[in-house]
Amino acid sequence: MRTGTAGRGREGPPSIDGVIDSDVLDRVLARAVRTGAGFAEVFAEDRRSTSLAFDDGRVDRVTSGRDRGAGIRVVNGSTTGYAHTSDLTEAGLLAAAEAAAAAAGSGGAGERVVGSVGSRTEGRRHSPVLTSPGDIAKSDRVDLLLAADDAARSAGSEIVQVSAGIGDTRRSVLIANTDGVNVSDEVTRVLFRVSAVADGDAGMQTGYRSLGHTVGWEIFDTVEVADLAADAARQALVKLAARPAPSGSMPVVIKNGSGGVLFHEACGHGLEADHIAKGSSVYAGRMGELVASPLVTLVDDGTMTGEWGTAGVDDEGTPTQRNVLISDGVLTDYMWDLLRARREGRTLSGNGRRETYECLPMVRMTNTFVLAGPHDPDEIIAATDHGVYVSELGGGSVNTATGDFVFGMREAYLIENGRITEPLREGNLIGNGPKVLADIDMLAGDFAMGGPGTCGKDGQGVPVGDGQPTLRVSSMTVGGTAA
Amino acid sequence: MSGGAPVDLLSIGDRLVARAAPGEQVEVFVARGDSTEVRVWGGEVEHFVSAHSEGVGVRVVSGGRTGTSYAGTLDPAAVDEVLMEARANAAFGTADEYAGLVEPDGVDTVPIELWDERLAATPTEDKIALVTELERITLGLDPRIRVDDADYSDGGGESAIVTTTGIRRHRRANSCHVTVSALADDGDETQTGFGFSVGDAPGDLDLTEAARDAVDRATRLLGATKPRSRRTTVVLDPFVTAQVLGIIGSTLNGESVVKGRSLFRDRLGETIAAPGVTLVDDPTDARAFTATDVDGEGLAARRNVLIDGGRLERFVHSGYSARRAGTVSTGNAIRGGIAGLPGAGCLALQLSPGASSQEELIAGIDDGVLVQSVSGIHSGVNTVSGDFSTGASGMSISGGALGAPVREFTIATTLQRLLLDIAEIGADLRWLPMRAVGMSLVIGDVTVSGSS
Numbered sequence A: 001m002r003t004g005t006a007g008r009g010r011e012g013p014p015s016i017d018g019v020i021d022s023d024v025l026d027r028v029l030a031r032a033v034r035t036g037a038g039f040a041e042v043f044a045e046d047r048r049s050t051s052l053a054f055d056d057g058r059v060d061r062v063t064s065g066r067d068r069g070a071g072i073r074v075v076n077g078s079t080t081g082y083a084h085t086s087d088l089t090e091a092g093l094l095a096a097a098e099a100a101a102a103a104a105g106s107g108g109a110g111e112r113v114v115g116s117v118g119s120r121t122e123g124r125r126h127s128p129v130l131t132s133p134g135d136i137a138k139s140d141r142v143d144l145l146l147a148a149d150d151a152a153r154s155a156g157s158e159i160v161q162v163s164a165g166i167g168d169t170r171r172s173v174l175i176a177n178t179d180g181v182n183v184s185d186e187v188t189r190v191l192f193r194v195s196a197v198a199d200g201d202a203g204m205q206t207g208y209r210s211l212g213h214t215v216g217w218e219i220f221d222t223v224e225v226a227d228l229a230a231d232a233a234r235q236a237l238v239k240l241a242a243r244p245a246p247s248g249s250m251p252v253v254i255k256n257g258s259g260g261v262l263f264h265e266a267c268g269h270g271l272e273a274d275h276i277a278k279g280s281s282v283y284a285g286r287m288g289e290l291v292a293s294p295l296v297t298l299v300d301d302g303t304m305t306g307e308w309g310t311a312g313v314d315d316e317g318t319p320t321q322r323n324v325l326i327s328d329g330v331l332t333d334y335m336w337d338l339l340r341a342r343r344e345g346r347t348l349s350g351n352g353r354r355e356t357y358e359c360l361p362m363v364r365m366t367n368t369f370v371l372a373g374p375h376d377p378d379e380i381i382a383a384t385d386h387g388v389y390v391s392e393l394g395g396g397s398v399n400t401a402t403g404d405f406v407f408g409m410r411e412a413y414l415i416e417n418g419r420i421t422e423p424l425r426e427g428n429l430i431g432n433g434p435k436v437l438a439d440i441d442m443l444a445g446d447f448a449m450g451g452p453g454t455c456g457k458d459g460q461g462v463p464v465g466d467g468q469p470t471l472r473v474s475s476m477t478v479g480g481t482a483a
Numbered sequence B: 001m002s003g004g005a006p007v008d009l010l011s012i013g014d015r016l017v018a019r020a021a022p023g024e025q026v027e028v029f030v031a032r033g034d035s036t037e038v039r040v041w042g043g044e045v046e047h048f049v050s051a052h053s054e055g056v057g058v059r060v061v062s063g064g065r066t067g068t069s070y071a072g073t074l075d076p077a078a079v080d081e082v083l084m085e086a087r088a089n090a091a092f093g094t095a096d097e098y099a100g101l102v103e104p105d106g107v108d109t110v111p112i113e114l115w116d117e118r119l120a121a122t123p124t125e126d127k128i129a130l131v132t133e134l135e136r137i138t139l140g141l142d143p144r145i146r147v148d149d150a151d152y153s154d155g156g157g158e159s160a161i162v163t164t165t166g167i168r169r170h171r172r173a174n175s176c177h178v179t180v181s182a183l184a185d186d187g188d189e190t191q192t193g194f195g196f197s198v199g200d201a202p203g204d205l206d207l208t209e210a211a212r213d214a215v216d217r218a219t220r221l222l223g224a225t226k227p228r229s230r231r232t233t234v235v236l237d238p239f240v241t242a243q244v245l246g247i248i249g250s251t252l253n254g255e256s257v258v259k260g261r262s263l264f265r266d267r268l269g270e271t272i273a274a275p276g277v278t279l280v281d282d283p284t285d286a287r288a289f290t291a292t293d294v295d296g297e298g299l300a301a302r303r304n305v306l307i308d309g310g311r312l313e314r315f316v317h318s319g320y321s322a323r324r325a326g327t328v329s330t331g332n333a334i335r336g337g338i339a340g341l342p343g344a345g346c347l348a349l350q351l352s353p354g355a356s357s358q359e360e361l362i363a364g365i366d367d368g369v370l371v372q373s374v375s376g377i378h379s380g381v382n383t384v385s386g387d388f389s390t391g392a393s394g395m396s397i398s399g400g401a402l403g404a405p406v407r408e409f410t411i412a413t414t415l416q417r418l419l420l421d422i423a424e425i426g427a428d429l430r431w432l433p434m435r436a437v438g439m440s441l442v443i444g445d446v447t448v449s450g451s452s
Helices: A022-032 A090-104 A138-153 A225-240 A261-271 A273-277 A338-344 A377-382 A433-438 B009-017 B076-090 B124-141 B207-219 B238-251 B254-258 B319-325 B358-363 B415-420
Strands: A039-055 A058-076 A079-085 A159-177 A182-200 A203-213 A247-254 A298-301 A322-327 A367-370 A386-398 A404-416 A419-424 A427-432 A440-443 A453-457 A460-468 A471-479 B024-041 B044-062 B065-071 B145-163 B168-186 B189-199 B230-236 B279-281 B304-308 B349-351 B367-375 B387-398 B401-414 B422-425 B441-449
Touching: A022 A039, A022 A058, A022 A090, A022 A159, A039 A090, A039 A138, A058 A090, A058 A138, A058 B076, A079 A090, A090 B044, A138 A159, A138 A182, A138 A225, A159 A225, A182 A225, A203 A225, A225 A404, A247 B441, A261 A273, A261 A298, A261 A322, A261 A367, A261 A386, A261 A404, A261 A433, A261 A453, A261 A460, A273 A338, A377 A419, A404 A433, A404 B367, A404 B387, A404 B401, A427 A433, A427 B387, A427 B401, A433 A440, A471 B387, A471 B401, A471 B441, B009 B024, B009 B076, B009 B145, B009 B168, B024 B076, B024 B124, B044 B076, B044 B124, B065 B076, B124 B145, B124 B168, B124 B207, B145 B207, B168 B207, B189 B207, B230 B238, B230 B358, B238 B279, B238 B349, B238 B367, B238 B415, B254 B319, B358 B401, B367 B401, B401 B415, B415 B422, B415 B441
Parallel strands: A058 B065, A079 B044, A247 A386, A367 A460, B230 B367
Antiparallel strands: A039 A058, A039 A159, A058 A079, A159 A182, A182 A203, A247 A471, A298 A322, A298 A367, A386 A404, A404 A419, A404 A427, A427 A471, A440 A471, A453 A460, B024 B044, B024 B145, B044 B065, B145 B168, B168 B189, B230 B441, B279 B304, B279 B349, B367 B387, B387 B401, B401 B441, B422 B441
16 A cells, blocks of 8 residues: 655655756846846746545545746836746746747847846745644545544534545745845645535525644644534534525624635725726825724734745745734825836835746735724624624625725624624625725724635735734625515 | 647657556546737736646546646656656545546537637737727727726647546647726726627737727716615626526536535426526537537537526536436536546536517616626625625616616525526627626516615
């Protein structure tokens, strides 16, 4: 019987660091700007991933794989050319540099001489990895999936289906550019998810929990997957008795650590500098103005230990940092990538990210959250006569130009006379960003980060974190079917 | 990007399959493709992305256990490692009597031309000129318009599937499309709209239609307010209908059915939709963006009637879901790329069209809402419970005509109700870059949530 590849050297943390020498980078960058472009960059990546999926009582998917390659960006005036290759030899990189330079067009400034990228630095490790997932046997992963299935099914006889997945990604990147950046970074991500289906008299309902961190396998020393599975099952069982969600405008209370996506959509995307530069954000031209309730301080922080959106550097080689975007309701900064910051003469904020080496970087969030406020969570519910309590949000989306955004309620309850009462079926909430931010009238002290998210923009998905304390929006539109 | 003649994809498959151990099933999926993306802003190229991708995915089934592995390269040593890795992974799967590869089923592929030499031969400058022209036309249609993005994208590639069970297929396809997203300003207010056009080659793209759609959608929303909450009739624009059909298709997926997750799992042969509803999955219709001659496991793609006159006729199956359901594959295996296992899914959905234009449909409605776009369709629709709630914007309908614009509201029902409440289907087919064709759809008794 084969024992898999766990623990073997070739499954150890991959590093792109040793694959491309700095003098090769010098020659590739020189080729990229040969026709006069003002900026060139090499982004090389080696990503290994393993995932096991459990469904319907079986381990039905065991997958592992590797993606390795480099993307070359050439910026010539206002035009960016991009090409990528999975061939990391000097010849392969030079060919990609030629293609990117051709795509960017001729600068007409004649040959440009670039200096050396200099010695390489390493991104700061904000999240220590004690046990590399590469050292974990697949049989141990199977045991975790079996434990989750067992726990979910034990929660009640109405649980008719359970699926769970466990996966990890080990990503090593190397970024060098004609500004002299030459940096490598490694990030390990571990993800667990479980969903349960319950069947009752009024049809089926679902429950879902997930856990994701930029740490090693040691996360499973402190988190019991069985607890997450039991909670997913509980959510599905609770919803068997759910009534249709109400329809119309009312106060909405969102539980701590479950609704950071509200800010991700209501203002996060709108504070990305590319939307600002194109005038396609409701927050353009509002720096220094009151854009939210004075209770709200919003931070984007790519350095938080262990969080899903954390990395040492962004995907342009800029060290990640903590950026205060809204302070006591006043807009204090946007999020920047390298090109936008250069054009506007701003300081880099570490928000230039991309999904893989095949993609251009864009302005993206990392971990985005609202700081704690003065209220007590129980006081917030007690102060609400009639409304909705959302204990877990689903995904969302926003139109940055109008500010209109939606997000789903995965688990929610009615609030009647200051008390949480009946569970509600699923639905979307809709609101307008600036108005919802202004309508946050209560904010508790119980700050918590939420589960792992994947943020999509222009077809690229990147891992992001979010968080908030329990809060109340005085009025939002609940999209249910009940009168 | 290495030099020399491109490696023959089928030969890579043949080489790996020949190395299967006794009693072991091996499936090799090999793909290679090139794509271009051009974005123009302010009359200049904002970015130009020239991409070449390749990779291999291998599935090994041994003793009922399945393992897969992939690599984003066709480098021979890496390809060999993928086979070994898939084999190693199989040891950790649970033995499943239904696991296995499909065998040739005798169904012939429908010959459809998926490759257009005109696109392959289009020079870069022409693509840039095309999208520059799209931005120019859009800006020229209305003085209140700004362009957020104007994009040209194309992709072309080939893939091969070879198995130890006798499947050996090669496929080649390409296509292109343009999209434009417009901003309409009026004082402090901004509204947005988008338009696109899809074609086999750049010459097929209708830039004016894409520009006009974007401009009309954005400008007609200026001054929009929240509609009052009520139950009413909604008309879905073709683009919205295509998104809703995609969701309905996922409830008819054989894999969800055999795993007990489809809300229609026990309803075969029963009425689940209004009598006028006939839903077909037909990837052999060359007009569909997702048209194909073979499915993700190498069987012939075929026309399957899923709902006939409101009656649920069939679920779509891959080899695995079909074996579990005691039936045969309908040629509906879908791959998400080189990684992972193919699942079951609809390939190219079409509703049988009705006889009326959108204008004629609206003329018959006294009170309602025309929904021109939806948001949050993935956060507010649960395909297991059937709950359906999405954000929306559009136009109010009053006395048989379009009235004031409306936004920041939701429409809600259940998928079960929605199918039964389909009152009319438009004749206005729109071929979109999606897995379903669009047309106007009239649905009665939907809850609109806006102002109280």
